[in-house]
Amino acid sequence: MHIGGLQKLSLIDYPGKLAAVIFTRGCNFRCPYCHNPELVIPQRYAQPLSVEDALDYLRDRRFMLDAVVVSGGEPTIHHDLPELLLRIRELPYLIKLDTNGSNPVMLERIIQQRYVDYIAMDVKTGLADYEALCRTRFCVGSIRRSVDLIKNSGIAHEFRTTVVKSLYTETDMSEISQLIDGCRRYRLQTARLDNAILDPALSAAEDFSPAEFAALRDRWEINTANPEVTQP
Numbered sequence: 001m002h003i004g005g006l007q008k009l010s011l012i013d014y015p016g017k018l019a020a021v022i023f024t025r026g027c028n029f030r031c032p033y034c035h036n037p038e039l040v041i042p043q044r045y046a047q048p049l050s051v052e053d054a055l056d057y058l059r060d061r062r063f064m065l066d067a068v069v070v071s072g073g074e075p076t077i078h079h080d081l082p083e084l085l086l087r088i089r090e091l092p093y094l095i096k097l098d099t100n101g102s103n104p105v106m107l108e109r110i111i112q113q114r115y116v117d118y119i120a121m122d123v124k125t126g127l128a129d130y131e132a133l134c135r136t137r138f139c140v141g142s143i144r145r146s147v148d149l150i151k152n153s154g155i156a157h158e159f160r161t162t163v164v165k166s167l168y169t170e171t172d173m174s175e176i177s178q179l180i181d182g183c184r185r186y187r188l189q190t191a192r193l194d195n196a197i198l199d200p201a202l203s204a205a206e207d208f209s210p211a212e213f214a215a216l217r218d219r220w221e222i223n224t225a226n227p228e229v230t231q232p
């Protein structure tokens with residue numbers, strides 16, 4: 001596995017915890033609003049950080065940080081992700097995994113072994129539109145399987161969707177709400193539509209105003225979980 005970046009301190013990526021964020025390099029999706037193309041497009045990859053250097057940093061900060069977020073790119077495309085999680089766990093740290101949900105086999109292994117304490121999965125759109133939005137071919141049924149695995153995992157979790165006005169449809173949002181039905185935490189987030197996104201053509205598109213986005217949050221978000229509790 002190559003690590004594409006290390007954010008040394010985050011107050012927002014692990015609910016209620018001081019966390020470092022490890023960004024794994026490489027992703028199997030090509031979401032047009034992605035703001036990390038340097039983690040997704042091989043030609044734009046920056047110099048990687050070694051796993052050992054990242055672990056050394058985490059070891060040195062053990063008494064200043066509570067948690068480590070493993071994000072991407074897409075962490076679950078790496079066959080050695082469980083080994084990385086185990087080594088972070090041994091330091092020890094709480095661990096949150098960010099995933100696009102495309103690899104339920106890896107997720108199932110991670111959940112069964114209790115390698116993480118929190119899982120955040122992006123639900124991009126309704127299943128029928130997934131391949132078009134993410135600009136890739138894959139087994140879309142994997143998304144439903146990952147959602148079900150996470151919902152039934154007994155591990156604290158959230159689902160989240162990035163909303164962009166020019167891509168938004170009520171049909172997709174209704175399908176997402178059916179897919180995640182029964183979850184305790186679902187969040188919407190806006191995209192940062194600037195020229196650094198994966199498809200710069202989208203940066204010129206109109207986006208939601210703050211008032212429009214607030215109305216969407218009121219309508220669709222779910223928040224009945226205590227994020228600090230590992231739920232049964």
Ligand code: SF4
Nearest residue numbers: 027029031034073100
């Ligand atoms: S938004 Fe996430 S899933 Fe989509 S291309 Fe970027 S890193 Fe991959």
